[in-house]
Amino acid sequence: MNKNILDTKELFIFDLDGTVCDTEPCHHAAYVRTIESLCPGNTIPPEEFLSCYVGHSETEIYSLLKKNKSIDFDDGLFFRTRIENLFEIVKERSLDCAPFYRQLEALYPDRRFIALTSQRVSVLDRFRELVNYGKIKEFISVADKPYSKRDVLSDTEKFLGVPQDKCVIFEDFAPTLRAAMENGIYAVGVCHDFNSLSCDDCNELTDIHKEAVFS
Numbered sequence: 001m002n003k004n005i006l007d008t009k010e011l012f013i014f015d016l017d018g019t020v021c022d023t024e025p026c027h028h029a030a031y032v033r034t035i036e037s038l039c040p041g042n043t044i045p046p047e048e049f050l051s052c053y054v055g056h057s058e059t060e061i062y063s064l065l066k067k068n069k070s071i072d073f074d075d076g077l078f079f080r081t082r083i084e085n086l087f088e089i090v091k092e093r094s095l096d097c098a099p100f101y102r103q104l105e106a107l108y109p110d111r112r113f114i115a116l117t118s119q120r121v122s123v124l125d126r127f128r129e130l131v132n133y134g135k136i137k138e139f140i141s142v143a144d145k146p147y148s149k150r151d152v153l154s155d156t157e158k159f160l161g162v163p164q165d166k167c168v169i170f171e172d173f174a175p176t177l178r179a180a181m182e183n184g185i186y187a188v189g190v191c192h193d194f195n196s197l198s199c200d201d202c203n204e205l206t207d208i209h210k211e212a213v214f215s
Contacts, residue, residue: 001188099212169185
């Protein structure tokens with residue numbers, strides 16, 4: 001990770017799922033439990049979850065599931081069941097933050113760390129009860145907002161109070177990383193088992209499972 005560049009940044013922006021914590025396996029397991037219980041005879045293999053659903057909003061995932069599986073279900077019931085399954089799994093696995101994130105906390109104690117997430121606030125609040133996010137004290141959710149992550153990144157001064165050239169974002173979703181770069185924000189892609197980022201998607205890559213190598 002390029003420390004010379006990070007040293008120039010004032011605001012460190014983090015996605016949460018699959019970035020600060022390796023939560024994507026938990027989300028996958030929760031979707032599997034839910035669809036197997038509500039729609040018997042159906043399941044979601046890891047490769048299908050990665051190729052079809054990761055990175056989509058919840059509403060989009062439900063529509064894709066119905067289309068791809070030729071099934072129907074009540075969205076509200078599916079959501080409630082999935083969330084209960086999700087947090088049962090999170091408790092079982094005792095999630096901790098990624099090694100690279102803990103390194104950044106130690107290296108930059110005076111920087112502002114924030115979360116920019118698409119999680120619903122109700123889900124985010126439950127995660128915050130179970131996961132120690134350390135230096136992140138500001139949690140900004142774009143769920144059910146009239147603006148998106150892309151909108152925030154296109155005008156960080158308006159939304160976050162910091163110009164784009166003073167921001168760095170850590171994210172696991174390629175379109176968001178590319179949007180950040182398009183707006184002059186330094187973008188670090190976080191790799192895990194449920195994504196497939198390339199060097200073209202961001203300024204540099206790091207691995208959620210390992211400590212970062214600083215240069």
